[in-house]
Amino acid sequence: MRARVFDWLDVRTGYRAVRSHLLDERLPGGTGWAFTTGSVITLLLGVQFLSGVVLAMYYVPSPALAYDSVLFVMRSLPLGWLVRGLHVWGASFIVVATCVHLLRVFLYGSFKAPREVTWLTGLAAFLIVLGFSLSGYLLPWDQKAYWATTVTINVARGTPLVGDLLANVLRGGPDLGALTLGRWYAAHVFLLPAILVVFVAAHLALMRRHGISGPIRPRPGPRVPFFPWHVLKDTVMMAVVFASLVALASAVRAPLDEVANPADASYIPRPEWYFLSLFQLLKYFPGPLEPVATQVIPGLAVGFLALLPFLDRHPERRPLARARLPWTIGLGLLGTSVLALTAIGLGDRPAGKSAGDWGLLPIAGLELATGENSGCVRCHVAGGPAAPLAATGLRRDEEWLLNHMIDPVAIAPGVRTEDDRPSRMAMGRFGAQAVVAYLRRNHAGIEPPPLDPSLRLAAMTYASTCVVCHRISGEGGTMGPDLTLIGRRRDAAGIREVIEDASMVYGESSMPRFKDKLTGAQIDALAEYLASRR
Amino acid sequence: MGATLAYVFGSAVLAPSMTRREPLWLPASALSALSEGTPHPVTLRIARQDGATEAVDRRVVFLVRAGGTVRALDSTCTHLGCRTRVNADAGVIECPCHGGMYDLEGQVVSGPPPHPLAELPTRIEGSRVLVQV
Numbered sequence: 001m002r003a004r005v006f007d008w009l010d011v012r013t014g015y016r017a018v019r020s021h022l023l024d025e026r027l028p029g030g031t032g033w034a035f036t037t038g039s040v041i042t043l044l045l046g047v048q049f050l051s052g053v054v055l056a057m058y059y060v061p062s063p064a065l066a067y068d069s070v071l072f073v074m075r076s077l078p079l080g081w082l083v084r085g086l087h088v089w090g091a092s093f094i095v096v097a098t099c100v101h102l103l104r105v106f107l108y109g110s111f112k113a114p115r116e117v118t119w120l121t122g123l124a125a126f127l128i129v130l131g132f133s134l135s136g137y138l139l140p141w142d143q144k145a146y147w148a149t150t151v152t153i154n155v156a157r158g159t160p161l162v163g164d165l166l167a168n169v170l171r172g173g174p175d176l177g178a179l180t181l182g183r184w185y186a187a188h189v190f191l192l193p194a195i196l197v198v199f200v201a202a203h204l205a206l207m208r209r210h211g212i213s214g215p216i217r218p219r220p221g222p223r224v225p226f227f228p229w230h231v232l233k234d235t236v237m238m239a240v241v242f243a244s245l246v247a248l249a250s251a252v253r254a255p256l257d258e259v260a261n262p263a264d265a266s267y268i269p270r271p272e273w274y275f276l277s278l279f280q281l282l283k284y285f286p287g288p289l290e291p292v293a294t295q296v297i298p299g300l301a302v303g304f305l306a307l308l309p310f311l312d313r314h315p316e317r318r319p320l321a322r323a324r325l326p327w328t329i330g331l332g333l334l335g336t337s338v339l340a341l342t343a344i345g346l347g348d349r350p351a352g353k354s355a356g357d358w359g360l361l362p363i364a365g366l367e368l369a370t371g372e373n374s375g376c377v378r379c380h381v382a383g384g385p386a387a388p389l390a391a392t393g394l395r396r397d398e399e400w401l402l403n404h405m406i407d408p409v410a411i412a413p414g415v416r417t418e419d420d421r422p423s424r425m426a427m428g429r430f431g432a433q434a435v436v437a438y439l440r441r442n443h444a445g446i447e448p449p450p451l452d453p454s455l456r457l458a459a460m461t462y463a464s465t466c467v468v469c470h471r472i473s474g475e476g477g478t479m480g481p482d483l484t485l486i487g488r489r490r491d492a493a494g495i496r497e498v499i500e501d502a503s504m505v506y507g508e509s510s511m512p513r514f515k516d517k518l519t520g521a522q523i524d525a526l527a528e529y530l531a532s533r534r
Numbered sequence: 535m536g537a538t539l540a541y542v543f544g545s546a547v548l549a550p551s552m553t554r555r556e557p558l559w560l561p562a563s564a565l566s567a568l569s570e571g572t573p574h575p576v577t578l579r580i581a582r583q584d585g586a587t588e589a590v591d592r593r594v595v596f597l598v599r600a601g602g603t604v605r606a607l608d609s610t611c612t613h614l615g616c617r618t619r620v621n622a623d624a625g626v627i628e629c630p631c632h633g634g635m636y637d638l639e640g641q642v643v644s645g646p647p648p649h650p651l652a653e654l655p656t657r658i659e660g661s662r663v664l665v666q667v
Contacts, residue, residue: 043535050539054546058585065586072586078549079542086542242535387588 021208026223027230028214034108035212035230036237037101043238044094045200047245048132051087052189059139061185063178064395066141067259074256075445085249091133093245095274098126106308106331109317109324110213116309118206123305125199128192133272135188138181142444146260147269149184150176155282155294176262216317258444263398266474276345277338301334358441358449359473359484360529361430364463365438366448367456368431375408375426376435394443398436405432434463437475458525461518466526469511472533480511487534496527555582562606562665565658568599573607573620573627573638580667595654595665596620596627598638606665607640608652618651627651 010016027035058077060069073080102122105111111119138149153176157167172179224230261267271279278298285293308331314323369376369389379386386392394401408426427435441448449455462472469480476483486495497504500523502511514523562576573596580591594609594617607627611618616631626643627636635643640651655666 047539050543054543057547060586069586073546076583077546079545082542083546239535242538246538 023225023227023231025208025211025226027212027226028223029219029221030215030217031212031224031230032215033233033237034104035214036234037097037104038207039234040238040241041094041097041101042200043242044090044097044245045196047086047242048090048094049193051083051090054083055087056189059185061139061181063141063181063260066139066181068393068395070140070142070256071443071445074254081253082249085252085254086245088254089249089252090245091136092272092274093241094129095133097241098129102126102305103335106328107319108213108216109312109319111309112213112315112317113309113313115206115210115213118203118210119309120306121199121203121206123302125196125203127302128196128199130274132188132192132196133274135184135192137272138184139188140256141181141260142257143260143264143267144255144257144269146176146262147267148271149180151269151271151279153180155290158290158294160291160295256444258440258446259394261398261440264474266471270349273342273346277341280341280345280348304330304334356446357473358446359437359475360459360462361434361467361472361475362437362441363448363451363455363459364431365434365436366442366451367460368427368463369435369438379408389439390442392439392443394439401436401439402429402432405435430463430467433467433475454525454528457522458529461522461526465514465518483530483533485533487531490531492527492531495530496523499523499526550585557666559657559664559666561662562595562656563597563663565599565604565661565663568597568604568663570599570601571638572622573598575609575620576665578665578667593667595667596640596651597656597663597665602658604656604658604663605640606654606656606663608654610652611647612649612651613645613647 055073058069058073058080060066070084073084075081077083105119105122134152138145153167153170156170157163159166168174170180170183171177172183270276278293281293281297282290308327312324312327316323318324319328368374376389380389380392382388396404405427406425406429462470462476466483467476469477471478471482471484473484490498494505498506498511499518500515501513502509503513518526558580560578560580562578563574568574575594575596578593578595580593582589582591596607596609598605598607609618610616611629611631611634613629613632613634616629618627618629618634618636620638621628625638627638627640628634629636629645629647632646634645634647636647636651637643640653642648642650657664657666
């Protein structure tokens with residue numbers, strides 16, 4: 001009965017021929033583990049596809065909601081953090097796996113005639129994978145997303161002749177905003193997957209058309225069938241990579257910065273590690289030479305890879321044989337340069353605002369927003385006219401937020417009661433900045449440092465006095481020196497001397513004397529905190 | 535591999551489908567505002583988490599006072615879920631979609647509705663009427 005059902009199905013669909021085509025390929029003897037790299041990429045693409053579909057169910061491609069929808073996935077959705085972890089780390093895995101695959105194909109000379117077009121389709125698929133990475137990290141709409149994309153688009157603007165047009169197309173207008181997010185989202189989830197499917201399908205079809213190249217010196221004897229032995233090797237390799245991916249995604253949460261803030265120019269964007277080499281290259285070609293780093297060198301590298309099968313035409317497959325040696329050295333130099341630039345980029349971390357560094361201003365904001373004298377809880381309570389601070393989103397622009405902190409009643413319609421005087425200043429501009437800085441960190445779920453009375457005192461003193469001229473971790477004025485790493489230059493006693501009377505230390509100084517304006521406890525707290533910043 | 539993927543992605547896809555609405559007691563009206571025997575439509579605002587956003591649902595219930603007790607009828611027609619309305623002149627609750635008619639007690643008088651209007655639990659606290667939704 002069962003056989004008759006399958007016979008019936010086979011007559012109608014011809015599935016047995018398809019199955020036989022897929023499984024019964026005869027491989028050259030000795031085809032081993034090195035030939036499992038392609039299967040690993042297929043698996044990783046599958047994981048990206050499935051996790052991407054799940055993320056797309058919850059993600060909202062709008063600047064007002066994108067960040068909160070990602071927070072929702074990370075915090076509220078059961079296993080959502082793992083789904084996003086698989087997608088984020090899976091992207092890195094694919095880049096690595098693709099490079100390994102490319103290297104394997106090169107070292108085994110597998111791209112040689114008649115497989116040149118197979119190589120080209122694979123190279124195209126690799127570039128599309130990089131396109132996925134580039135378009136993917138704008139989507140969470142956090143600081144990194146916003147500023148890294150700003151840099152990407154400015155790089156595109158450097159293209160000769162059509163640069164401005166290209167940048168406007170990428171942005172969907174003169175400014176980075178909702179239209180940019182919409183088109184990058186559409187590219188990431190519709191356009192790129194469609195193109196990738198075409199190239200991967202062509203790549204696989206060509207691979208089957210020409211057969212697996214197999215080892216350089218095939219083991220003598222009959223060719224072995226693909227199923228079951230090579231399928232087993234593929235499966236074991238895929239399982240190992242899959243287990244590593246799940247382990248990494250479980251152990252390390254996918255990062256998410258504070259919500260994007262176009263007003264915050266102090267953020268120093270750094271790209272994902274796989275674009276670090278390009279990012280680093282950019283630093284060596286300043287000003288008018290920029291297109292050399294952004295277009296010429298990457299263009300030459302891709303061109304070299306694309307031309308490899310036509311340059312390295314000798315039938316010899318051993319990578320170190322004399323006929324192939326120049327090309328092996330060429331690819332080796334390219335790979336080494338990329339690795340070296342990536343390593344330099346990893347080591348080169350400029351002092352700027354970092355996500356985990358609270359500095360003093362946000363701590364002052366925490367005091368102002370949640371301390372005993374806070375006016376916020378008058379409205380921001382469960383069941384009150386505004387959502388509790390912990391639940392409230394940061395969907396307004398910086399200017400609205402600051403004005404709301406300074407005069408909460410005036411700017412939020414419907415909150416004013418008859419008891420309120422026309423305008424009541426709740427706090428000054430710097431207090432408002434402090435509260436907004438606190439809310440941004442709080443909203444992103446970044447834990448504050450342990451708060452002792454001395455730190456609180458230092459924070460409140462800084463927010464009322466020092467912030468006007470001095471910057472810590474990207475926040476504060478710029479008239480005086482940046483104090484982010486002041487502890488490396490002076491110890492607590494030295495800092496105290498400067499605060500008490502800068503003219504005594506430096507001779508002439510525009511910094512006022514604070515000996516009589518601040519209490520001894522305030523100066524001690526500041527000196528102790530600042531000395532610890534190293 | 536398949537099982538792991540099915541578990542992780544399946545959980546993330548299906549979890550929101552498994553959540554139930556928490557029952558809520560909402561203040562609906564002052565007892566003195568209701569007159570004996572006449573359904574009094576009240577709109578309840580129900581704020582709830584809607585994925586990454588917050589949504590406010592509006593639900594209309596008919597409060598009917600009978601002596602010291604108050605009944606609350608859900609205004610949703612039991613036929614296909616349209617919003618019914620009170621026609622005080624005719625002394626009926628009618629559904630605009632397919633002509634369903636209920637009496638002021640919520641019992642079906644004519645038309646396609648298969649059941650009487652759903653009744654919601656009520657509670658009186660001092661002078662306020664609370665409805666559970």
